[in-house]
Amino acid sequence: MTTVGGKKREKIDRLAELSAREDERGVSLWQDAFRRLRRNPAAVVGAVILAVFVLVAIVGPFLVPYSPTDTMGIREGVVRVGQGLIPGHSAEHWLGYDHQGRDVFSRMIVGARQTLLVGVVATMIGLAVGALIGGVAGAAAGLGGRWGRWVDGALMRFIDMLLALPSLLLAVSIAALLGPSLTTVMIAVGMVSVPVFARLLRGSMIAQSNSDYVLAATSLGVRKSKIALTHVLPNSLAPVIVQATLTLATAIIEAAALSFLGLGNPDSAIPEWGVMLADAQQWLGIRPALAIYPAVAIIITALGFTLLGEAMREALDPKLRK
Amino acid sequence: MALLDVEELSVTFARRGQRAVRAVDGVSFSVDAGEVVGLVGESGCGKSVTSLAIMGLLPRQPGLQVGGRAVFDGTDLLQLDDRSRRDIRGRDVAMIFQDPLSSLNPVVPIGLQVTEVLTRHRGMRGEKAAREAAQLLDRVGIPDPKRRLKEYPHQLSGGMRQRALIAMAVACQPRLLIADEPTTALDVTIQAQILELLKDLVRDSGTALVMITHDLGVVAGMCDTINVLYGGRVVETARRRPLFRQPRHPYTVGLLGSVPRLDAGRGERLNPIPGSVRDLLPWPDGCAFAPRCDRRVDACVGEPPELVLTHDGRSYRCVDPAPVAGLTPGEEVRAAAPGQAVPGSAPAQAVPGDPPAVPGLAAAPSEEETP
Numbered sequence: 001m002t003t004v005g006g007k008k009r010e011k012i013d014r015l016a017e018l019s020a021r022e023d024e025r026g027v028s029l030w031q032d033a034f035r036r037l038r039r040n041p042a043a044v045v046g047a048v049i050l051a052v053f054v055l056v057a058i059v060g061p062f063l064v065p066y067s068p069t070d071t072m073g074i075r076e077g078v079v080r081v082g083q084g085l086i087p088g089h090s091a092e093h094w095l096g097y098d099h100q101g102r103d104v105f106s107r108m109i110v111g112a113r114q115t116l117l118v119g120v121v122a123t124m125i126g127l128a129v130g131a132l133i134g135g136v137a138g139a140a141a142g143l144g145g146r147w148g149r150w151v152d153g154a155l156m157r158f159i160d161m162l163l164a165l166p167s168l169l170l171a172v173s174i175a176a177l178l179g180p181s182l183t184t185v186m187i188a189v190g191m192v193s194v195p196v197f198a199r200l201l202r203g204s205m206i207a208q209s210n211s212d213y214v215l216a217a218t219s220l221g222v223r224k225s226k227i228a229l230t231h232v233l234p235n236s237l238a239p240v241i242v243q244a245t246l247t248l249a250t251a252i253i254e255a256a257a258l259s260f261l262g263l264g265n266p267d268s269a270i271p272e273w274g275v276m277l278a279d280a281q282q283w284l285g286i287r288p289a290l291a292i293y294p295a296v297a298i299i300i301t302a303l304g305f306t307l308l309g310e311a312m313r314e315a316l317d318p319k320l321r322k
Numbered sequence: 323m324a325l326l327d328v329e330e331l332s333v334t335f336a337r338r339g340q341r342a343v344r345a346v347d348g349v350s351f352s353v354d355a356g357e358v359v360g361l362v363g364e365s366g367c368g369k370s371v372t373s374l375a376i377m378g379l380l381p382r383q384p385g386l387q388v389g390g391r392a393v394f395d396g397t398d399l400l401q402l403d404d405r406s407r408r409d410i411r412g413r414d415v416a417m418i419f420q421d422p423l424s425s426l427n428p429v430v431p432i433g434l435q436v437t438e439v440l441t442r443h444r445g446m447r448g449e450k451a452a453r454e455a456a457q458l459l460d461r462v463g464i465p466d467p468k469r470r471l472k473e474y475p476h477q478l479s480g481g482m483r484q485r486a487l488i489a490m491a492v493a494c495q496p497r498l499l500i501a502d503e504p505t506t507a508l509d510v511t512i513q514a515q516i517l518e519l520l521k522d523l524v525r526d527s528g529t530a531l532v533m534i535t536h537d538l539g540v541v542a543g544m545c546d547t548i549n550v551l552y553g554g555r556v557v558e559t560a561r562r563r564p565l566f567r568q569p570r571h572p573y574t575v576g577l578l579g580s581v582p583r584l585d586a587g588r589g590e591r592l593n594p595i596p597g598s599v600r601d602l603l604p605w606p607d608g609c610a611f612a613p614r615c616d617r618r619v620d621a622c623v624g625e626p627p628e629l630v631l632t633h634d635g636r637s638y639r640c641v642d643p644a645p646v647a648g649l650t651p652g653e654e655v656r657a658a659a660p661g662q663a664v665p666g667s668a669p670a671q672a673v674p675g676d677p678p679a680v681p682g683l684a685a686a687p688s689e690e691e692t693p
Contacts, residue, residue: 008518013465145382212424219377219419220439220490221412230438234429 033315040314046307053301057116060109066093066102068110068271073101086287098276098290099283107271108293114272115301118186119252125190126251127244130197133159138202138236139228142209156202163195171254175263182265182272189254193247200243204236211235238316245309249302256298273298324352325530326376326498327393331400332554333368333375336385345371347554347605348390351547355497356528358521360545362535362577366599368554369534373500375400376532377417378407394498413443416491420503422483426475432459432486433471439493458489462519481512485519492523499523500532505540517544538581542566550574553602553610556629560636570636570643572617609640617642 037043066072073079078087079101088096095104133155141152162170171188178184208214209232217227252273258264259274260281273294280291331349336342346368353359361369374380376392376399392399394415402410419425427435436455440446446454452471459467462485475483484504491499501520505513521544524531533544541548541562548565550558550573558571569575576595595614602610608623609615615622621641631637 009463013463212419212421213427215379216417216419216425216487216490217427217435217438219379219411219417220442220493221408221410222438222442223408226438226442230430230434231427235427 033312036315037311040311042307043311043315046304046309046311049300049304050308053112053304054116056109057113060112064103064106064109066106068102068107070103071101072103073097075101081283081286084286086283086290088287088289095293096287096289099279104290104293107276108273108297111271111273111276111294112297114182114270115252115255115274115298118182118189118255118272118274119248119301119305121186122189122251122255123193123244123247125187126193126247127197127240129190130194131201131240133194134198134201135205135233137198138205138209139232141202142206142232143214143224143228152202155198159195159198162191163199167192167254168257171258172261172263175258180263180265182270185255185258185264188258188263189251192254193251196243196247197240201236201240204239205232208232208235239313242309242313242316245305245312249305249309252298252305253302256294324354325395326353326532327391328352328372328376329391329393331372331375331390331392332388333371333380334387334389336387338385342385344605345554346375349549349551349554349556350390351549351556351559353498353530353532355530356524357547358524358531358533358545360533360535360541360548361551362538362541362548363551364536364577364599367551369536369551370502372551373417373502373532373534377411377415377500378402379417409443412439412491412496413494414496415498415500416494416496418484418487418491418499418501418504421507422480422487423475423507425487426483428475431472431474432478436471436486436490436493439490443494454493455489458493459486462486462489462492463515464489479512480508481515484508484512484516488516488519488523492527492529495527496529498530498532500534502534503536504533505537506535513540520544538577550577553599553605555605555610555639556637557611557640558636558638560638564634564636568644568646570632570638570646571611571640572615572642572644573611574638575644576614576616617644 037047073087079085079097079099081099086097086099087093090096093103093105095108098104098107137152137155137159140148140155142148144151165173171192174188174191175184178187205228214227214231217231222231255264256274256277259272260278262278264275264278265272276294277291277298280287280294283290329350331346332344333346334342334344349368349372351359351361361372363369371380375388378399380386380388388400390400394410399407399410399415426432433452433455436458437446437451440451440454444454455471456467459470464470464482464485470478470482470486475486478486484507488504499520504520505516508516517540520531520533523529531544533540535541545562547559547561549556550565550571552573558565558569558574560570565574566578569578573595576593579593580595582592597614601613603612603623604610605626608625609627612618612622619642627639627641629637629639630643
């Protein structure tokens with residue numbers, strides 16, 4: 001085959017050049033999504049909250065005024081729980097002492113790291129397991145034949161079983177099975193989000209399997225495995241990423257709930273917001289602020305993730321693209 | 323023997339509890355190397371289903387039945403197993419689709435999508451594949467191909483996207499190219515460019531091209547032979563010139579008559595074919611076009627009209643075709659068997675359309691078949 005010849009060729013080039021010019025500003029899907037994220041005030045607020053949260057989680061422990069485990073209040077005799085004495089905020093201790101005489105401000109700051117860790121790791125576990133199951137099921141259902149539908153059916157019935165159990169009950173059973181620890185909380189919370197990720201990715205992949213570009217790739221003889229990995233999967237990820245952001249919020253809340261129920265780290269030496277909340281319930285009568293601080297922190301963080309997640313959903317939604 | 327011989331291709335979709343739909347009902351045509359063959363008809367006449375059936379791309383679902391043969395270079399494409407079908411697709415037979423935007427993967431750069439084909443069928447990798455991909459884009463008239471390779475589909479204009487798709491389709495120099503309404507989603511100026519490009523590719527490489535379109539303008543500019551489809555059957559086959567000069571089947575007449583003309587007088591109305599494609603009569607009960615036909619006679623209903631072959635290598639499926647000036651009906655049907663359409667070489671005959679006949683064997687006196 002030779003090239004398209006001569007004058008006609010030049011003319012076509014010129015026309016093509018003209019038609020190409022207006023597309024100069026074009027950027028990739030993700031860049032475009034990011035640009036729209038920046039214009040959305042909700043996304044900016046969410047991102048700022050998260051940036052502060054992550055920054056505190058990373059550098060906070062190095063900057064805190066006191067050790068989060070130092071029971072100085074008891075030692076100095078300022079905290080006398082028996083007499084209902086837990087001092088509140090002061091110049092030295094911004095958020096006061098807790099029931100063991102530890103500095104609440106320092107514990108909040110250091111707790112941020114644990115909370116972030118639990119949220120991120122739990123979400124990663126859920127995402128990894130869920131995406132694996134959902135991805136295999138979606139590819140099998142969308143591209144495979146009768147055998148594929150069977151694989152999809154088997155995997156999805158397993159997911160249905162997970163989904164049938166109330167999430168907290170499932171988490172409590174897992175936590176009870178593995179014994180209370182931070183790792184348990186992460187696994188339990190992660191497992192709870194597995195069905196969501198699996199169903200989402202599967203549905204998204206099946207929808208993409210019916211798209212024209214899959215048909216076009218098939219018409220060019222591209223192998224099914226290649227189609228699944230390079231065409232279907234990348235196009236199906238957007239809703240999963242959005243869901244991951246939203247799951248981070250619920251993971252933090254659920255981890256706090258499990259800690260609150262006493263299934264978290266039994267060693268309360270390492271501060272974590274959920275554990276702090278659990279501890280505080282005994283002293284609600286004396287100093288309710290002890291519960292309010294971690295609760296507000298959890299709410300704000302979850303809000304940050306939710307705002308960003310919702311904004312990302314909008315930014316990545318092809319139907320809303322202009 | 324032609325490069326691709328489609329014989330009595332039929333596609334039936336059946337759903338439980340519903341009447342089976344016969345989307346393609348015995349379509350036969352053939353394509354030679356370097357030839358452009360058009361499949362023309364309005365929406366729903368079975369054009370796209372025909373092409374997807376040939377490519378083996380129909381969604382595999384229970385109730386789908388594909389019959390007939392599509393012999394490509396000695397092998398029946400309809401009988402291939404999945405593996406050899408995948409090997410043939412893209413290498414020997416390729417397809418171009420209607421909507422270039424949705425036919426390209428939006429999150430993968432153009433380059434990767436082009437090299438994918440090269441890797442699959444020509445074993446090219448890395449730098450070599452990238453260089454070949456750039457050459458391909460250059461060949462289909464995409465300026466600055468190196469840069470374009472790294473770009474995403476939405477960064478390209480509609481015409482460029484279709485060029486990129488064509489580049490992917492011709493990457494392995496297929497011997498047969500099926501273009502399913504390749505210009506429908508493009509504006510008119512780009513349409514002309516794309517058609518030029520396809521024409522050049524066919525001329526330069528000897529690729530056989532099956533052009534599926536509802537646009538008679540495209541047909542007039544591109545096709546050597548034209549098959550007009552209605553209700554899943556070919557109702558008229560002719561070379562381009564005779565078809566446009568002397569359409570025989572009333573449906574073809576209607577199609578040509580409904581094309582808006584710039585030189586029409588002021589206030590002159592458009593001439594649509596009345597009714598819609600859904601008003602068709604099932605073929606076994608007569609001519610599917612009869613309910614909409616303005617030349618309808620009693621003989622149209624009751625039995626399906628047979629395919630009539632004329633002395634000049636044309637054929638039509640009509641009991642009362644539009645007349646040709648200077649010929650009496652008895653004279654003009656001096657037909658040849660399909661595949662050896664030599665004027666005047668065989669005694670007059672007609673090939674019954676239903677049930678399918680072995681081409682060339684069925685013979686009946688022409689006087690009885692064509693009033």
